[in-house]
Amino acid sequence: MYTIIIILLLILSTTAAITTLSSDITALKAIKSSINPATIPTYTCLHSWDFTSDPCSPPHVTHFLCGLSCSGDRVTQLTLDPAGYSGTLPPLVSQLTQLITIDLSDNRFHGPIPNSLFSLPNLQTLILAGNSFSGVSPPAITNLKRIQTLDVSHNSLSGSLPKTFASLTELTRLDLSFNQLTGPIPILPKNIIQLALKANSLSGYLQKQSFAESTQMEVIELSQNSLTGTIPGWFFLSPSLQQINLSNNSFTRFEILKPVNSSLVAVNLGFNKLSGYLPAAFPAYPMLASLTLSYNNNLKGRIPWEYTKLTRLFLDGNLFIGLPPKEFFTRKASVSGSLGDNCLKSCPAWSELCFKSQKPWSVCQKAYRHRGKLESKS
Numbered sequence: 001m002y003t004i005i006i007i008l009l010l011i012l013s014t015t016a017a018i019t020t021l022s023s024d025i026t027a028l029k030a031i032k033s034s035i036n037p038a039t040i041p042t043y044t045c046l047h048s049w050d051f052t053s054d055p056c057s058p059p060h061v062t063h064f065l066c067g068l069s070c071s072g073d074r075v076t077q078l079t080l081d082p083a084g085y086s087g088t089l090p091p092l093v094s095q096l097t098q099l100i101t102i103d104l105s106d107n108r109f110h111g112p113i114p115n116s117l118f119s120l121p122n123l124q125t126l127i128l129a130g131n132s133f134s135g136v137s138p139p140a141i142t143n144l145k146r147i148q149t150l151d152v153s154h155n156s157l158s159g160s161l162p163k164t165f166a167s168l169t170e171l172t173r174l175d176l177s178f179n180q181l182t183g184p185i186p187i188l189p190k191n192i193i194q195l196a197l198k199a200n201s202l203s204g205y206l207q208k209q210s211f212a213e214s215t216q217m218e219v220i221e222l223s224q225n226s227l228t229g230t231i232p233g234w235f236f237l238s239p240s241l242q243q244i245n246l247s248n249n250s251f252t253r254f255e256i257l258k259p260v261n262s263s264l265v266a267v268n269l270g271f272n273k274l275s276g277y278l279p280a281a282f283p284a285y286p287m288l289a290s291l292t293l294s295y296n297n298n299l300k301g302r303i304p305w306e307y308t309k310l311t312r313l314f315l316d317g318n319l320f321i322g323l324p325p326k327e328f329f330t331r332k333a334s335v336s337g338s339l340g341d342n343c344l345k346s347c348p349a350w351s352e353l354c355f356k357s358q359k360p361w362s363v364c365q366k367a368y369r370h371r372g373k374l375e376s377k378s
């Protein structure tokens, strides 16, 4: 009998003990009321946010069914469903000081990201992808000392990034792709693994100081920007690097150094303004399987036979000459891709690599004229 009473008392006391901190409730109310009610249909998480009951108190049978998680009396996660909520994010969100995760992806939030958000001391994951947040990329972003994942891709952020992200020592994934960011690539933090800044208007050179500390980097996606100059040899040497996409920029040259413990698997340098010759050292990268150097590139000379060891090779839209290495066309060769739209001699039409035809003789002749004979360089 006594045990039953004690158990009952325990249950009562634990449920009664959870009453969400009032400043957290104020913040949640502000968040809901900043959203156009017409964009909160009955089946959504936000619709179940009914402040006649307590947000953190279980059981959540009819109210606060989803969209937030608590630890004790504090809100730790704000993870809204992608229901198309339209509204702004109020500065009061920063009262949720125990937040670890914010995910508001694929809604219609607009206006600036409130600066106060960047003062959240425990935030590890911030995902605002696929909204319409605008305004200049906030310098205060570098205050998020514990951030691990930062994804504000597919928004309308403008302006240049802070000079350095070095203070974000726990950041492993940064995705700011598909915004309108300008200026140079910042100094990257030392533990970053994935960097995506695709489809912005970033400009300038690839500077060694930007990448020098980030030795854990595995994926670099910088395609569709306005980056210029030489792609330096050290850029390919980062020991953990597996994938590089620098396509659709304005690079003019690239250097390849002898690989040291390289993990590089796939490189896309297509749609640039590259000129020069194919370095024989590139296929020496032991893991390299996929290489794209297509189009807007004015690469010349012969294709070294070493390139036949790759599995995907796109060299179309350049000025390569001579006979392509016969190893491309032997029965056991398994290279796919394209050698078309070059100045190659007898690319066998039955091979998939040669489906796209070669350039007219006159174009090739013109491209090589000032360097002497068409066959002179290899």
Ligand SMILES: *[C@@H]1O[C@H](CO)[C@@H](O)[C@H](O)[C@H]1NC(C)=O
Residues within 6 Å of the ligand: 198, 223, 224, 245, 246, 247, 248, 266, 268, 292
């Ligand atoms: C690289 O970027 C281009 C252009 O944005 C894109 O088409 C391509 O799929 C990307 N990925 C790879 C692996 O090349």
Ligand SMILES: *[C@@H]1O[C@H](CO)[C@@H](O)[C@H](O)[C@H]1NC(C)=O
Residues within 6 Å of the ligand: 224, 248, 271
């Ligand atoms: C890359 O640039 C080329 C040439 O300007 C363009 O045709 C192509 O659509 C671009 N690719 C992407 C993914 O933007």
Ligand SMILES: *[C@@H]1O[C@H](CO)[C@@H](O)[C@H](O)[C@H]1NC(C)=O
Residues within 6 Å of the ligand: 239, 260, 261
């Ligand atoms: C390359 O890898 C080997 C074995 O994993 C290691 O002993 C060596 O220090 C590495 N060299 C460099 C330059 O990182």
